[in-house]
Amino acid sequence: MAETLDWRRGEAGDLILAGARVVDPASGLDEARDVVIRAGRIAELASTGSASLDGAERIDAEGLLAMPAFFDPHVHLRTPGREDEEDPETGARAAAAGGYCGILAMANTDPVVDTAADVVALRERAAAEACVPTGFLATATRGMAGEELTEALELRDAGAIGISDDGLPIASSRVMRRVLAYQGLHGLQLALHEQDPELSAGGSMHEGEVSAELGIGGWPSVAESIMIARDCELAAYESARIHVQHLSAASSVEAVEAAKARGVRITCEATPHHLVLTDEALRSLDADFKMNPPLRTEFDRQALIAGLRSGAIDCVATDHAPHAADEKAEPIESAPFGVTGLETAFAVLHTELVLPGVLPLDLLVERMSAGARAFDFAQPRIEPGAPADVVLFDPAVEWEVGADGWESRSRNSCFKGRALTGRVQLTVAGGRVAFRRRSFALGVAS
Numbered sequence: 001m002a003e004t005l006d007w008r009r010g011e012a013g014d015l016i017l018a019g020a021r022v023v024d025p026a027s028g029l030d031e032a033r034d035v036v037i038r039a040g041r042i043a044e045l046a047s048t049g050s051a052s053l054d055g056a057e058r059i060d061a062e063g064l065l066a067m068p069a070f071f072d073p074h075v076h077l078r079t080p081g082r083e084d085e086e087d088p089e090t091g092a093r094a095a096a097a098g099g100y101c102g103i104l105a106m107a108n109t110d111p112v113v114d115t116a117a118d119v120v121a122l123r124e125r126a127a128a129e130a131c132v133p134t135g136f137l138a139t140a141t142r143g144m145a146g147e148e149l150t151e152a153l154e155l156r157d158a159g160a161i162g163i164s165d166d167g168l169p170i171a172s173s174r175v176m177r178r179v180l181a182y183q184g185l186h187g188l189q190l191a192l193h194e195q196d197p198e199l200s201a202g203g204s205m206h207e208g209e210v211s212a213e214l215g216i217g218g219w220p221s222v223a224e225s226i227m228i229a230r231d232c233e234l235a236a237y238e239s240a241r242i243h244v245q246h247l248s249a250a251s252s253v254e255a256v257e258a259a260k261a262r263g264v265r266i267t268c269e270a271t272p273h274h275l276v277l278t279d280e281a282l283r284s285l286d287a288d289f290k291m292n293p294p295l296r297t298e299f300d301r302q303a304l305i306a307g308l309r310s311g312a313i314d315c316v317a318t319d320h321a322p323h324a325a326d327e328k329a330e331p332i333e334s335a336p337f338g339v340t341g342l343e344t345a346f347a348v349l350h351t352e353l354v355l356p357g358v359l360p361l362d363l364l365v366e367r368m369s370a371g372a373r374a375f376d377f378a379q380p381r382i383e384p385g386a387p388a389d390v391v392l393f394d395p396a397v398e399w400e401v402g403a404d405g406w407e408s409r410s411r412n413s414c415f416k417g418r419a420l421t422g423r424v425q426l427t428v429a430g431g432r433v434a435f436r437r438r439s440f441a442l443g444v445a446s
Contacts, residue, residue, distance in 0.1 A: 180234055
């Protein structure tokens with residue numbers, strides 16, 4: 001990962017992942033190989049059983065998938081302000097356990113990250129604590145008030161990866177236009193939370209049949225798609241680029257497809273929970289199904305899957321949003337929005353979309369790390385000479401989410417208790433073992 005991502009660097013060990021099924025769509029590779037990792041890079045993709053490297057740890061990976069490690073452009077580390085929910089150390093641990101070699105943290109903390117000094121302080125903390133490369137966005141407007149722009153040049157020079165008021169939309173079209181103009185000058189990617197505040201006011205879930213039956217205020221899908229359409233128009237007018245976060249609705253996919261077709265520079269993401277669940281889950285009145293944007297209908301879910309398949313949706317992001325248990329125990333209307341997701345993302349999508357044949361494995365693998373490109377980082381690959389960012393995944397193991405604990409400090413997962421098939425066993429980031437599942441076999445190459 002680039003130098004603007006910070007982590008607790010250490011000496012890279014030499015590894016041989018022996019006999020793994022290597023799946024890397026970018027390299028056109030799907031076959032069994034010995035993956036040799038030396039001095040932090042992929043040194044060789046050898047025929048099965050042929051690799052040797054003096055002093056290297058040899059890991060029997062027969063029956064396991066070796067894939068480019070994932071990149072999440074959208075997580076919340078709750079630091080500064082709510083370290084009781086998450087911090088760079090625990091958030092990075094959760095990411096490594098989910099197979100990630102890079103994460104980008106949002107700026108809607110308490111206080112928000114809107115100065116160069118804030119960015120520098122977070123980078124220093126990640127350099128001391130994070131076990132995977134971690135980057136930080138700053139807010140697009142001061143205090144996320146949607147009025148005065150932050151100092152984009154100073155933020156960029158301090159190492160901010162991009163700017164975003166995620167958690168809130170930039171409601172004013174005038175302010176949004178100015179943000180786009182300055183973003184173009186300073187080259188910072190702009191990530192957008194799209195939600196018309198008037199249309200969504202008072203909503204705790206999707207506005208539809210289920211919200212009406214439950215008597216819970218809803219916010220309609222058009223509140224998202226109308227903002228996407230506006231910002232695509234403004235981005236085109238200012239020749240700027242935008243990244244739209246967590247699409248949830250069919251009409252949003254249509255807005256993105258139309259913009260891409262006419263050349264607007266736009267990328268976008270979808271989350272595992274929007275790809276797997278619908279607003280029917282809210283019938284449980286469990287606040288762990290309350291997220292922003294809300295879970296929508298089966299029609300919307302199918303449109304998101306189709307968008308991921310077609311490439312209209314560029315990547316998968318988790319929107320990992322930790323919350324304290326007592327806050328999520330509140331009634332739906334008063335509980336906070338957001339759910340965790342780093343530790344379960346790939347396993348959930350493997351179970352719910354790949355195994356039933358809804359999505360091919362190689363396509364999902366590509367979308368899990370494509371978020372890197374949206375923020376100008378090289379997408380992880382498994383090829384000689386590339387940085388050793390690799391995840392080993394057992395596609396057959398069955399497990400229950402949460403049954404053996406969490407790496408995240410928070411437990412507000414909407415998949416808690418779900419039976420999944422397939423689990424991350426080992427994550428290598430920059431040649432360092434960032435995560436190893438307990439009891440995973442060790443050995444030394446001869």
